[in-house]
Amino acid sequence: MDTKQYILSPREAHAAEQQWRIVKRSVDARQRELKVHLTVLTDEEGRPVEKDDVRYTKYEAPVFQDVHEAKRQVIIIGAGPAGLFAALTLIEHGIKPVIYERGKDVSERKKDIALLNRNEGLNPESNYCFGEGGAGTFSDGKLFSRSKKRGDMQRVMELFHYFGAPDTVLYEAHAHIGSDKLPTIIKRMRKCILEHGGEIHFETCITSLKDISHQPSAVSQTPVILAIGHSAHDTYRMLAAEGVKIETKGFAMGVRIEHPQELINTIFYFKNRHLDNSTSRHAENIIQYIGNASYSLVTQVDGRGVYSFCMCPGGHIVPAGSSPDECVVNGMSASHRNSPYANSGMVVQINPEDIPGDDPLRGLEYQEALEREAWKQSAISSQPSAAPAQRMKDFVEGKASKSLPACSYLPGIVPSRLDEWLPAHIGKRLQQGFRDFDKKYHGFLTNDAVILGVESRSSSAVRIVRDPETLQSVSTPLLYPCGEGAGYAGGITSSALDGINAAKKIAELAQ
DSSP states (O other): OEEEEEEEOHHHHHHHHHHBOEEEEEEEOSSSSOEEEEEEEEOTTSOBOBTTOTTSOSSOOOOOOOOTTOSOEEEEEOOSHHHHHHHHHHHHTTOEEEEEOSSOOHHHHHHHHHHHHTTSOOBTTBSSSSSTTOGGGGTTOEEOOOOOSSSOHHHHHHHHHHTTOOGGGGTBTTEEOOTTTHHHHHHHHHHHHHHTTOEEEOSOOOSSGGGGSSSTTGGGTSOEEEOOOTTOHHHHHHHHHTTOOEEEOOEEEEEEEEEEHHHHHHHHHSTTOOOOHHHHHHHHHHHHHHOSOOOOOEEEETTEEEEEEEEETTOEEEEOOSSTTOOOEEEEOOTTOOSSEEEEEEEEEEOGGGSOSOOTTHHHHHHHHHHHHHHHHHTTSSOTTOEEEEEHHHHHHTOOOSSOOOOSOTTOEEEOOHHHHSOHHHHHHHHHHHHHHHHHSTTOSOTTSEEEEEEOOSSOSEEEOBOTTTOSBSSSTTEEEOSTTTTSOOSHHHHHHHHHHHHHHHHHHHO
């Protein structure tokens, strides 16, 4: 089939999306007037294909086999995107997946997260990091990856759509499902796995590779996909103790910043032009058609990258720690992205040589030390999950914030001098980075924005070394490290794709 490209106004693009089969969509805010770029599927005569024309399938639907009595099985540790998509792929190939997940199913996990947001305690095994669906389930659900060479990323989007994601995931340049919608999709994936003969064991934490079965050398007999996520620090330590080769890798740490969404819309959609009442109404109409503005910012400061990460328009900041004596923050958005706040991680690149020593786990220890410091800074509050915070301009100018603005972070924020206790190679670079961003987007550096500490789980600080061809651990045969926790992915979609690739490799070797 052929396609045709259109450059339309937001209103025209919105109308076209209701009628035509869209292949790709992106918003262009670089010019004086906002435009939407649409690529549309066309028929043999060059006319746009109607949205619901059944003659043109969106994609080839998956075919899942019955694996109840399958002779081959694969153990999967972790039910995040890497683990779930690996399981679905194995079933397509007639192999039975057996999943072990340390956390709870997504419905029970919701209850623990609600308690956490109400400052009623953290469950170390069921929270924003651990549980069915992984960290991404309640952390916005953005389906975007910069990876172009790891495989068929579009197939990941198609599987999400097959299990209930909206049509937009098939064509949006920065597709998004939303933390309110993802749990239902995860449940459908679980139902599919179980109905076709797979197994899922919740609240089962693997404390040794030998625990996987009662056999003394289980890993040597059954393939194991290791999809543990970036926060399973105890599992990393277990693996290192049992001789699995692990190395330090680069990662990033910093803060989470929150602006009023209206300000972000003005800066990034309307070039900071003054909006009178008439123009403001026009702006509201545009946002109705294309959604709240997002941003992606990057600069270099003293040889290290400073950049935005996991930007959540119309979102909320959430407590993302996995231990009661640490403070970690992250961001999320519901599907409509309609809160009055816009938040993003703002992080600084950290290379292995930036941390003294040669312990392959030293990056984890560095993360944990800063997370504990953030917790100490907020411990003066009676709110167990409160986060230390400072107004943005005060942080850059090295001043105490006499008050804090309203914030989406439900457990509460506590005034703190982040400019003093953040390590200099992080804090100083963030300060200069904010100045750089304001030069290009005037108004971004403002005391109407607030920063919270710390954003420390943007990626794994270790890599479980694997053979690039077989995808197996170089030290432990038939152990397949994959996903973000293994150091080979950076989000929902790239983790899902890495899980698919691991499952396919196992299926190839089993033939």
